[in-house]
Amino acid sequence: MNERATLASVVEDLVAANRILAGHGVLDGFGHVSARHPDRPDRYLLSRSLAPGLVSADDVMVFDLDSNAVNGDERRPYLERFIHGGIYRQRPDIMAVVHSHSPSVIPFGASSVALRPIYHMASFLGRQAPVFEIRERFGITDMLVREAAQGVALAEVLNEHAVVLMRGHGFCAVGESLAVAVFRAVYTETNAALQQQAIALGGTVTYLDEGEARLSEKTNRGVVARPWELWKARFAGGGGR
């Protein structure tokens, strides 16, 4: 990722992120990925309402942190853009947000069993991922984060974590760049599948210790470009060698 990201390069990466996440099945017809505007921290970039695998640069809209489209853009936005606005407001360090219904993660959002890092690739999970139970503050809903207050509530449960699960719905992964957020979304899915299998073995499971997770997470950030380049080459027609 470019140190001095320009709007054009962020849009290009955002399109790549859509294609990569669709290619992995982390996004299907639903879910979305956004990036904070590189020049305006009070703006974020997100496609119009469209399946992620079909997103191109022309589809990208700009929103303020209340999740209102700016520049008079009247195209149909995602219903759940408030997820992104809520998180960007709460977490100034975050530059990218993925919201996904990735399959293996759904069981952990619905179960009393916590999602924990079973290997170093998912060390960003720390001790465990928090779960946003929308019923607690909003009662019986259609499960969507469809207003600003819900986005803020979700961001509060996310707190300083990298991932927040959403009961009966999906999860969000965040990062200081698109490459980091995409990495976390992909390996949240993988970790969930592997943790489920480990539990099914019936023995005791050793998870990453919090210290191990912290050290590993620091290391992983240094190598995040490697899968990003691979995935761009494979899914986004990128210039990988």
Place this chain on the structure above:
Amino acid sequence: MNERATLASVVEDLVAANRILAGHGVLDGFGHVSARHPDRPDRYLLSRSLAPGLVSADDVMVFDLDSNAVNGDERRPYLERFIHGGIYRQRPDIMAVVHSHSPSVIPFGASSVALRPIYHMASFLGRQAPVFEIRERFGITDMLVREAAQGVALAEVLNEHAVVLMRGHGFCAVGESLAVAVFRAVYTETNAALQQQAIALGGTVTYLDEGEARLSEKTNRGVVARPWELWKARFAGGGGR
């Protein structure tokens, strides 16, 4: 989907539905999808006996609600067309029916554990999907719905639900359009896989509350065009971007 569906547009959608369901593995060499005739509510459209992935417009036959081919069409029909006739007769609101042996759903048809919505994408399941046990009324059979009385019995168990499981056989998903029925068939498969994984975690599982399911289902109907367009583009050579 076109508000004023013409026969040609329904046939085109029906071919797309066959390709999409085959592409997802919801249909393999077996199973089928039908649509009610747009101008004649007492007729329905269904391919001749052919693997769904190979169906073209020329293969579509027209049947009356007793599941007799009309127009003197003597091509070999599916043995189980009575599923479709039975449901269209019982449910005037239904415009499309999918019958599938989709893998993850089979265990729930055979198990005492009910299929329930573990996330909002499967909110059409309501509280839980009913199960058609063919032995109850028909004793020892070859498991197929191969006569009108069996189709009617199946439709009675379906009742007002969106999905009915068939013990030792498969399931049916219905909808007020092909896009809705296909959406439900795909996410029935996904929900089944995820519910199985959630149960295997060994903790307690929170399913969608009936109120949540009802509200979510209403929302989902508003966005069903998004995956439909994606899937047409991917599997049916559609004009998606």
Place this chain on the structure above:
Amino acid sequence: MNERATLASVVEDLVAANRILAGHGVLDGFGHVSARHPDRPDRYLLSRSLAPGLVSADDVMVFDLDSNAVNGDERRPYLERFIHGGIYRQRPDIMAVVHSHSPSVIPFGASSVALRPIYHMASFLGRQAPVFEIRERFGITDMLVREAAQGVALAEVLNEHAVVLMRGHGFCAVGESLAVAVFRAVYTETNAALQQQAIALGGTVTYLDEGEARLSEKTNRGVVARPWELWKARFAGGGGR
């Protein structure tokens, strides 16, 4: 399948069977499929030692029922050709044999839990598939069926069944045609995966009753051409539409 099968048509189908089974992952680098010679019931056709996905007509060798190559063919045969010879000798009704290490089936060969038909597509399993435990008669071996006596012993456990599991090794599926044997091999894999998931749900599981299995099996034989044509079209460059 042709009623009056010629040698050329059987070889063509045998190549297709290799490609179809490789395409489904039922065969990988190992495993093999054979056909009885259409004019000489005391001969069978089997590729030289080669990964099934790479087999062409030129690779097909002819063996007698002692599994000796005839016509002076000195190419390297599969070590386990005795499986085929043993079964063709024991079962005059059988015209095709698949030997596979297909993944989901392996656990049932190693487990005390029997493989049973969870849905009508696998009704050929009858009450349950028998298991060949090579230790019983041959003690500690390399697990392979590498001599005539072992092939005969395997065929005896197969008896009148359609499928026999091999502990710690794989399974065999047989049929009165290549289309039937391939169908059974594919759905043995699927049934195993689904039965495992059904058991993991933790409730009670209702399997096909023996009467249901018998009736369903008869029906399925009437429609076996449908997946065969589909699979030829998809995996073997066949002329399906």
Place this chain on the structure above:
Amino acid sequence: MNERATLASVVEDLVAANRILAGHGVLDGFGHVSARHPDRPDRYLLSRSLAPGLVSADDVMVFDLDSNAVNGDERRPYLERFIHGGIYRQRPDIMAVVHSHSPSVIPFGASSVALRPIYHMASFLGRQAPVFEIRERFGITDMLVREAAQGVALAEVLNEHAVVLMRGHGFCAVGESLAVAVFRAVYTETNAALQQQAIALGGTVTYLDEGEARLSEKTNRGVVARPWELWKARFAGGGGR
């Protein structure tokens, strides 16, 4: 594999091994495979830091057994090259090493349940695969084998085995050729998935006896060229038919 391997042929096989393992998903953006230098037993060949699916001959670097790059090559190496150096030093019989985070294997590294051979394809596992618990000697780390002492410690746990699991991290498979090490890495993944499923069935599981494993392993070495040629043809643009 060539009996008199030349440097050029080993590099060619090493590139193929990278592509094959990436094609199987045994390597993704991470993990790596190396070969001992055919003329210099105190040297090994390993790509620069790059996703395995993108590796070409030009990316191959040469290291000494302390895992220092030779020939003044200053390209960025993998952080965990010490795995390879440690094993080549400890095991003069070993000519190739795979390090992987292959999904189904991770649960066994984290669980108290041992990875054992459930079928003959994984007979190289012997009685069971040992587990390297990095905490035992190195305390709280970032989980990586990033210094020579850690590589030596890992090699000591590997001892005379073909595979060593790494808790919370992955595993290594070794062999007397690239074809053998790749075979073992692929079937370690498969065996892990199948053993997990067998355990989930809830009955008793019969694993390969140590004598069976030893005999089978000897047989398998004789046929390792068959999948290697298949996989080269499929994943590495090789000259298989």
